[in-house]
Amino acid sequence: MASYKLFRTFPRKLYSLLCIVFVILIILWSSKVFNLTKNIKKEKFLVIRGTVKHLKNKTRDTFIHIASRETTVLKRKEGNVNIVIVIKNSKNNPNLHPKFKVLVESISRKSSISLCFHVICDEDGKTIATSIIERAAPTETQIIIHDITIMTQKVKEQISQMQTFFSHSSKSYYGDPLFFLSIVLHRVIPLDKVIMLDVDLKFDEDIRLLYNIFDEFSERSIIGIARENQPVYRHLFHQYRGKNPSTRVGAPPPDGLTGFNSGVLLLDLEKMRKSQVYNSLIDSPKTLETLTQKYLFKGHLGDQDFYTLVSMEHEDLFHILLCSWNRQLCVWWRDHGYSQVFDQYYTCSEQIKVYHGNCNSNIPTLQWERQ
Structure with missing residues (x-):
């Protein structure tokens, strides 16, 4: 009789045990899928949609650090301009806060088009960017945060060789990787066109x-950039100019190869990806070494040194912006040996659209600020 009862209860116990095991397996599988999905989401761009005011109710986890691993080029949303700004070491540089605020406010006040800010930054920069844009930008503004460390690591090899040719050392001010990011931005951000801006700018247009100037690019032009407004490259090319007195290299506008200032950049990232000439310059240290030796050039100003040197041989890669789109206010070189020729570089007869307070120059108060 005892054997019969054991026989009858055994299947029930076995069935219960199997049910428990099955439930445990379901829980484990669900947890694994959730974590996998969570990790995948971290790989992608996070676009904060809707109103910027809504960001007040978001936790810091809403913004993620991004170095996109996607290969698909993200097309510009219709009626939207992608703006790239780099912020780093803001904790040790309190002047960045008001400068960034002025930049965002001036763009926002004048813009007739929706904006998407791509902020490449560290942890402190993320806090500053989100709080300032929340207060200063219009409600339809979008923001995408990129982790500067992850992003620069993806192009570490290319940046390292640029540092060799275009900075005093990797530890100098302009030796920081952030000053070379624009050169390789087409390899880390899957967009087609962006405007990249320095923090120390104020828009009056x-x-x-x-952005519409992209439509004026020639077939071969991939970058829009303004001339340097000081005789910086007259000085840096002085050895080459001494041996070639009739050269255009380092000469003033409109006919000289004056050199560039990278405070305002129009980057056609799609064309940059496709340009064999441009990418061969990035990937070939030997080619850059040959150019620096030919022009007896040793730069120290980061990406604009690279663009300037490349323009000596490949003018057609660059669309020159009017001085009004990057009116540099620094006059350091006027008082350091170049007073007689300074105005040939510095004069800008255009109505100023963007003021650039480089070397901590004061930007004038504009009419819209007085209202």
Whole structure:
């Protein structure tokens, strides 16, 4: 009789045990899928949609650090301009806060088009960017945060060789990787066109008009950039100019190869990806070494040194912006040996659209600020 009862209860116990095991397996599988999905989401761009005011209710986890691993080029949303700004070491540089605020406010006040800010930054920069844009930008503004460490690691090899040719050392001010990111931005951000800006700018014109200049690019032009407004490259090319007195290298506008200032950049990232000439310059240290030796050039100003040197041989890669789109206010070189020729570089007869307070120059108060 005892054997019969054991026989009858055994299947029930076995069935219960199997049910428990099955439930445990379901829980484990669900947890694994959730974590996998969570990790995948971390790999992608996070676009904060809707109103910027809504960001007040978001936790810091809403913004993720991004170095996109996607290969698909993200097309510009219709009626939207992608703006790239780099912020680093803001904790040790409190002047960045008001400068960034002025930049965002001036763009936002004048813009007739929706904006998407791509902020490449560290942890402190993320906090500053989100809080300032929340207060200063219009409600339809979008923001994408990129982790500067992850992003620069992806192009570490290319940046390292640029540091060799275009900075005093990797530890100098302009030796920081952030000053070379624009050169390789087409390899780390899957967009087609962007406007990349220094923090120390103030707009007095609709940024839409700046973006429209992409339509004026020639077939071979991949970068829009303004001339340097000081005789910086007259000085840096002085050895080459001494041996070639009739050269255009380092000469003033409109006919000279004056050199560039990278405070305002129009980057056609799609064309940059496709340009064999441009990418061969990035990937070939030997080619850059040959150019620096030919022009007896040793730079120290980061990406604009690279663009300037490349333009000596490949003018057609660059669309030159009017001085009004990057009116540099620094006059350091006027008082350091070049007073007689300074105005040939510095004069800008255009109505100023973007003021650039480089070397901590004061930007004038504009009419819209007085209202």
